[in-house]
Structures are given as C-alpha cells and as structure tokens.
Amino acid sequence: MITINVDMDKCQHYGQCVFEAPDVFKLNDDDKLEFVATADDSRRSDIESAVDVCPMQAISVVE
Amino acid sequence: MSKSVVIVGASMGGLRAAEALRNNGFAGRITMIGEEAHLPYNRPPLSKEVLAKEVTHEAVAFKLRAQVEDVTWHLGDPATSVDLEKKVVTTASGKSFEYDGLVIASGLRPRVLDLPNGKISGRHTVRTLDDAIGLRAELVPGAAKVVVAGAGFIGCEVAATARGLGCEVTNVAIDPYPMIRPLGEQLAAELQRRHESHGVKFKLNHGISDLTGTEKISGVVLDNGEVIQADVLVEAISSHCNVEWLASTNLDVSNGVLADSALRAVTTDGKSVEGVYVVGDLARFANPLFDNEPRRIEHWNIPTETGKRVGSVLSAYLADAENFAELVATLFMPLPSFWSDQYDMKIQGFGMPGLADRYELVAGELSDELVMGYFRGEILIGVVGIGMTSEVMKYRKELVS
Known part of the structure; x- marks a missing residue:
C-alpha cells in the first residue's frame, strides 16, 4: 500500500492533482481538497503524477 | 556495455527526464550536469511565499525519488560545449562526459x-x-x-x-x-x-x-x-536561453532549441538528431492541441511534461525497442498550465490564452472571483480563473476534449 500525505499548510486547493488521480483526490462542494490516505501500489504512477503537478508541491508519498 | 545518458541542466525538467528514463526501464548511467551548486528545487515559491519568509534549499527542494538514487550529480560546473559527432559534453572546469543519449535541459537565465x-x-x-x-x-x-x-x-x-x-x-x-x-x-x-x-x-x-x-x-x-x-x-x-554551449553544433538554436514532436533536437536544415532531446523552457515544439507553429512555453508544467515525454522516447531509443517508431509517432500535446499567488488571489490558467483573438467573462464577476475564457475563432484555447476552481476545471476539460 502507498500512504499519501498532503501538507494542508501548503495546499492551496488548486485541484490539479484531481486530474491525475481522481480516485484519490477530489475537490468538495466548497472547492477544498479531500483525499484518501492510502492507495494500492498499482496506483503509484498516477499518484506520482499528482505529486508532480501540484503547484504548491504539497503532496508526498510516504513509503 | 551499458549505455549512458547525460542531462545538461539539473533542475526540474532534467530531474523529471531522469525519473522517466528509469520508470521506462533505462538502467544505464545517468549524469546530471548543473550550473548551480544545488540539487533540483522548485522555482515558483522564490517570488512568492518563500521570498516572504526564509529562503532555504530545504523549503523548495524536490524530494529525490528512489528511482534516481543512483544518478550522478555534477553540480556547480556548467556545460560549455558539446560535440554531437563524438557524443561528448565538456564543462567549464574542462571535464568531459561521453553519452549515448543527451538531454538538453539548460533552461533560461534572466535578461x-x-x-x-x-x-x-x-x-x-x-x-x-x-x-x-x-x-x-x-x-x-x-x-x-x-x-x-x-x-x-x-x-x-x-x-x-x-x-x-x-x-x-x-x-x-x-x-x-x-x-x-x-x-x-x-x-x-x-x-x-x-x-x-x-x-x-x-x-x-x-x-x-x-x-x-x-x-x-x-x-x-x-x-x-x-x-x-x-x-x-x-x-x-524577460529571459535569455542558455544555448551558448550548443553554439558549435548545427542545431536550430534561433529561439531556444527547435524540437520535433518526439522532442528530438532539430538542425538548421530541418533534420531531427537521433539521441539528442530537448526538455523544458528551451524546447520549441509544435503543439497540435493549438496549431503547427513551434513555440517555447515558459509555464511551470512544461518541464515535467517534456521530461516525461523524453524519458519515454529516449529509453526506447537506447534499448532499440520495437515500439520506438510508434512512440515517436504518438502526438505530443501537453496542456500548458500556470498559476500565480498574489495577495489573497489564486490565479490559475490553462491552455494558450495569449494566442486568443477574443476573450469573455464566462463565470463570476470582474471585481471578484471570476473565470475568463479565451477564444480563437469559436474555439476555446485558454481559460484563466481567479478562485472558482471547480468552474475553471470545467473549462480545462473542454480544452483537452
């Protein structure tokens, strides 16, 4: 399993991660980021893409 | 003997290219040559939140993934020339680095x-x-x-x-x-x-x-x-392109480095050079999402998009992979994206609004949160929002459809 961490002090809710891994990240009705904290290893590539596109570089994958 | 890649430019684009080479199975030596003494870091915060607080490498450094743990870093010593025939890069200190694959990711410097x-x-x-x-x-x-x-x-x-x-x-x-x-x-x-x-x-x-x-x-x-x-x-x-080290080559460096759709560097007589690729702000390539005009795009997501493309194509080239021709023929059409924090404003844009002949407010109020749509003829080619993220994202989807 992969553990996903988002630094909510850095996150500005730009939502670009949502396009890379919509099963992990979403914007709620108030345009605030919500995410699931763990994902299957098979999702690694898309989650790393979400890490890459985050303008605030707020997302990290904890091994 | 295993093959080797030299990446000139040890910033975001070079790093993403190195990761993508590994992700696509390239196991040979990767050497990153950088002018700055620092390991790759994220530049946008340098004019924003980090500039407002304490500017440290730790605050902006990219986490180095396991895939690139074995990359050789040659920092604080910029490339000064390359011989494309002999496949050797030379640095300011006189060191030389042979390669089978070369990635040009030397970026820009301020004018x-x-x-x-x-x-x-x-x-x-x-x-x-x-x-x-x-x-x-x-x-x-x-x-x-x-x-x-x-x-x-x-x-x-x-x-x-x-x-x-x-x-x-x-x-x-x-x-x-x-x-x-x-x-x-x-x-x-x-x-x-x-x-x-x-x-x-x-x-x-x-x-x-x-x-x-x-x-x-x-x-x-x-x-x-x-x-x-x-x-x-x-x-x-504005910026200058760091292409002086390419001066003795026959590459088209009239504005950045001209590249084909596989991001192979192109010569002044229009020929793609096998094994030589361009990443990031320097890459001048046509984006079929908009038209056939090669352009450099100085937006933050382009080093990542071009780095991934190059990692995929170059690793196939170095492995003599059967799918190389197919990968080269695959259209490359990254959606440019940009963002800016100013005061409490969260500005986010997608596409190429600068190419528009017309724009209109498509959501919100000009004096408040808003979304502006940018059109060429009847076609949406860009969107910019201040706040209103969900609305911006709806138009983003339209841009890539």
Whole structure:
C-alpha cells in the first residue's frame, strides 16, 4: 500500500492533482481538497503524477 | 556495455527526464550536469511565499525519488560545449562526459537591463535560489523602497510579496497593463486595480534608462527623466536561453532549441538528431492541441511534461525497442498550465490564452472571483480563473476534449 500525505499548510486547493488521480483526490462542494490516505501500489504512477503537478508541491508519498 | 545518458541542466525538467528514463526501464548511467551548486528545487515559491519568509534549499527542494538514487550529480560546473559527432559534453572546469543519449535541459537565465550607471549594488533577479536569498536580505520589512522592472507574472508576484512585507513598491514596465500578454486588457486592467488597492504604484508604458547612486542604488531613472527613489531594483523583464554551449553544433538554436514532436533536437536544415532531446523552457515544439507553429512555453508544467515525454522516447531509443517508431509517432500535446499567488488571489490558467483573438467573462464577476475564457475563432484555447476552481476545471476539460 502507498500512504499519501498532503501538507494542508501548503495546499492551496488548486485541484490539479484531481486530474491525475481522481480516485484519490477530489475537490468538495466548497472547492477544498479531500483525499484518501492510502492507495494500492498499482496506483503509484498516477499518484506520482499528482505529486508532480501540484503547484504548491504539497503532496508526498510516504513509503 | 551499458549505455549512458547525460542531462545538461539539473533542475526540474532534467530531474523529471531522469525519473522517466528509469520508470521506462533505462538502467544505464545517468549524469546530471548543473550550473548551480544545488540539487533540483522548485522555482515558483522564490517570488512568492518563500521570498516572504526564509529562503532555504530545504523549503523548495524536490524530494529525490528512489528511482534516481543512483544518478550522478555534477553540480556547480556548467556545460560549455558539446560535440554531437563524438557524443561528448565538456564543462567549464574542462571535464568531459561521453553519452549515448543527451538531454538538453539548460533552461533560461534572466535578461538584465543594460544601463550606463549599471555597475552598482542593489540590483536583483529572481531565477535561482541564491538570487532569492540575496533579494530577501534586502527586502527590509517596512523600510525598503523597491522598484520592480517588468510586469509579467514574476514581477507582479515580487511586487505583491514586497508589499506584503511592508516595502514601498513601484512597478515599471513598457507594457500598458500588468500581465497583459497572457491575460488580455480587461483582466490585466482589473489586476492592476487590485495591485494598486494594495499600495503598488505603477509606471506603465515606461522603460528604465539609468540608475542613480554611487556604490548602491538610490534611484531609478525612467525614460521620461523621472527619478523614483529606490534601494532595490528587481529585474523581471524577460529571459535569455542558455544555448551558448550548443553554439558549435548545427542545431536550430534561433529561439531556444527547435524540437520535433518526439522532442528530438532539430538542425538548421530541418533534420531531427537521433539521441539528442530537448526538455523544458528551451524546447520549441509544435503543439497540435493549438496549431503547427513551434513555440517555447515558459509555464511551470512544461518541464515535467517534456521530461516525461523524453524519458519515454529516449529509453526506447537506447534499448532499440520495437515500439520506438510508434512512440515517436504518438502526438505530443501537453496542456500548458500556470498559476500565480498574489495577495489573497489564486490565479490559475490553462491552455494558450495569449494566442486568443477574443476573450469573455464566462463565470463570476470582474471585481471578484471570476473565470475568463479565451477564444480563437469559436474555439476555446485558454481559460484563466481567479478562485472558482471547480468552474475553471470545467473549462480545462473542454480544452483537452
């Protein structure tokens, strides 16, 4: 399993991660980021893409 | 013998290319050659939140993934030439590096004003971490008088950050409105109004002709003779491409480095060079999402997009993979994206709004949160939002459909 961490002090809710891994990240009705904290290893590539596109570089994958 | 890749430019684009080479199965040696002494870091915060606080490498460094643990870093020693026939890169210190695959990711450097009394202290640019450390030291909260030359995104971000620190800020630009080229007149004029409401003064439609001061800047002289008192001048006017090290090659370096759709470098007579690839701000390539005109795109997601593309194609090339021709033929059409924090504004854009012949407010209010759509003919080619993320994302989907 992969553990996903988002630094909510850095996150500005730009939502670009949502396009890379919509099963992990979403914007709620108030345009605030919500995410699931763990994902299957098979999702690694898309989650790393979400890490890459985050303008605030707020997302990290904890091994 | 296993093959090797040299990546010239140890910043985001080079790093993403190295990761993508590994992700696509390339197991040979990767050497990253960088001018700066620092491991790769994220540049956008240097004009924003990091500049407002403490500028450290730790605050902006990219986490190095396990895939690139075995990469060789050759930092603080820029490439100065390459022999494309012998496949050797030479650095300033005289070291040479042979390669089977070469990635050109040497990026840009800021252009600075050529001024008669220019050799005095107090002049700054904001491209590198060291630039930002030097600038931060002079942004004395509540005291420094700052002139920002250039009203693009970086200039406006620096202006907003310096205002946030309580500095006196004047933005001087030859453009009629800040950020007008990507945003168009209506939104640019509104953003000027918002900057002014935060206390930034603008001197638009003006250039800078000289500085006053002996050892240190005391003022900035505009082209109409007006003098603005200043302790600090931040130059955010435009950039030079770092292509001098390619001067002895036959590559088309007239504006960045021309690349084909596989991002292979292209010669002045229009031939793609096998094994030589271009990544990031330097890459001038056609994007079929818009048209067939090769352009450089200086947006933050392009180093990542081009780095991934190059990692995929180059690893197939080096492995003599059967799918190489297929990968080369695959269309490359990354959606440019950009973002900017200024005061409490979260500005986010997608596509190429600067190519539009028409724009219209598609959601929100001009004086509040909003979404602006940019059109060429009837086709949406760009969207820019201030806030309203979900609305912006709806139009983003339309851009790629």
